[in-house]
Amino acid sequence: MFFLNGQSAREGSTLLVQKEQNRCFLQNQVFAWFCTNQSSPKLALNLRQMPSLQRLNVGHPDNFINWFCGLIDGDGNFYFTQSQKGSWTFVFKVSQPNYNLKLLTYLKKKLKCGSVKKAGKKASQYYIKNPEVLFYYLLPKFPAHAFLTRKKAWQFSCFQKALDIYMQGKTNKISVHERNLFLKNLQQQSKEVPLDFKVQHPNKCKNYPSLGWLIGFTEAEGSFYLNLKKEKCLVHGVSWGQKDEKELLEAIRFKLNIQVKVSLSKKNQFFWYKLSTTSIQTIEKLVPLFEKKIKGIKAVEVRKWARSFRKDRGNYEALKKLQYNLRQAKKHTS
Template sequence: MRQSACEYLKNMSYQRLNVEPSFNFHEWLVGFTDGSGCFSITQQSQNLQCTFKITQSVYNYRVLYYIKKNIGYGSITQDGFKRVQYCIRDTKILKQIILPIFEIYPLHTSKHIVYVLWKQALLYPELRSVVQSRILSASYLTCLDNLFEVKPIEVTKQSDSDVRRAILSKSLSQKRLEPTKSWIVGFVEADGSFFLTKKGSEGDIVHTFCITQKHDYALLEQLKKRFHIKAKIKHNQKTKAYVLETTNTRNIRFLIQFFHGTFKGMKSLEYRIWARSFVKNKGLSDELLTVQNQLRKLKKVKV
């Protein structure tokens, strides 16, 4: 007898009780930041100010309130049309709260390069104008694929070599680290896509999972391995981005179980619609077409 979607998803939660590590908000936050966060230096009156910021569509404002509630600091404001942003500009809070999180739990994308520069600006205010130009310069943006190209700004003759060794050591350790589940959940919540698409000559509607990255091919390889995806990572010539995508039934089942009950924002709604339709409607074209249109409408709301 075929299980209902609710029974299937409920059974998965029981299966995971003794095998999954507990959720780590800080790791989740680092993953979400790797996907949607920003470390910047902006002009405020006569001073340059370091800022930690995460921007989302108004559609997903709830995830920013979730972040603010857990961090305990920061502000949420409008950021143009249909966009909201969570910001922390207070130097004391950045040093005491934000910096330790990203020192303990590393970024896994090339955003790590910007973070290293931003951290120097936060700790050494006299370097902020130099760091700002480096972050914005084309030379740094074009080397984002290679963590080893990061060169720390000279602080003093005595400390320069120590800073350089520390950053190189950090980069080396990151190269060996595998993303944790909490990080992956945060990253996919920010950058992953769950949708339905037509496949094959008969136009069958199939469930699809996709992540796109412009610079971080190595990270996609790690996720490909973690999700047991056999499909090759493709390079989109039009967007100049790498694409990890699967429609494989076994992969989809694994992903449904992996992400069950994990998302904090509106991604949870998209995931639930996607996952339940796989369990309940797989192979039923009319029903899947309805779900496909439903997910497309949600996507339009986000834009």
């Protein structure tokens, strides 16, 4: 049986420090490799100039990497594929509706690499495709057990192994035939999470998940809304939803001291687990956790939602107007 153990924020910070200590060594390695193989020394120099963990944490008092991992657990994707000509492509991406393009441009500006492009009529994505940038810059920044959802943890595990094999092939440590054989096998494995692959979540731990991860995950999967409780009575609510992550939602419930239990929801033939609360006492505690910490367009929603909670709670007409305006804003920016 496969297991990934959950970790505390303190353990995660220690691992991040260790990763950062190795960063300069890794970048010296890639620079030497590029020069030796007459590749692009310009790319190696660019890798050296990319932001350190300390710089990334500016504007993220709860840790940028933890926030980034939470966002990826919700809306990120790691995959690799082989073209008909036999070449391999490795891609990391974060997808968002067009109305939240602000979040994708924030990632590009913060990480100082990657690109943003449209992905259909209603969505866009931030992506990194350069395997050297992925291998030497992005992946070393993630701590052990960075991802808390089964799907993303398994996906990342396969991606990380595949990219390592690809780089070994590029430096002639293994043959092209061996490389392709290993990569095809991993690609097949990555398509479906094994039933016995588990991410273990600590039982009743106030430090788990970390606040940074929770803010990032909420950026992707959280909803700050107004719910019609009864006729002419709108109440403030917060919710999170996941298809196969009841234990993770239970961990969030315990961390935030939410009294309502995780429930199973259904729409048509689709089932998912949902954690939600409309408790005034709970929301009073949640507002300072998320207000001014969300980076995408949801920051505007949270600010207006929180302000109305403080000033307009119980005022049906004011809340109805806000609900309408928030819905229209999404439509006009899609």
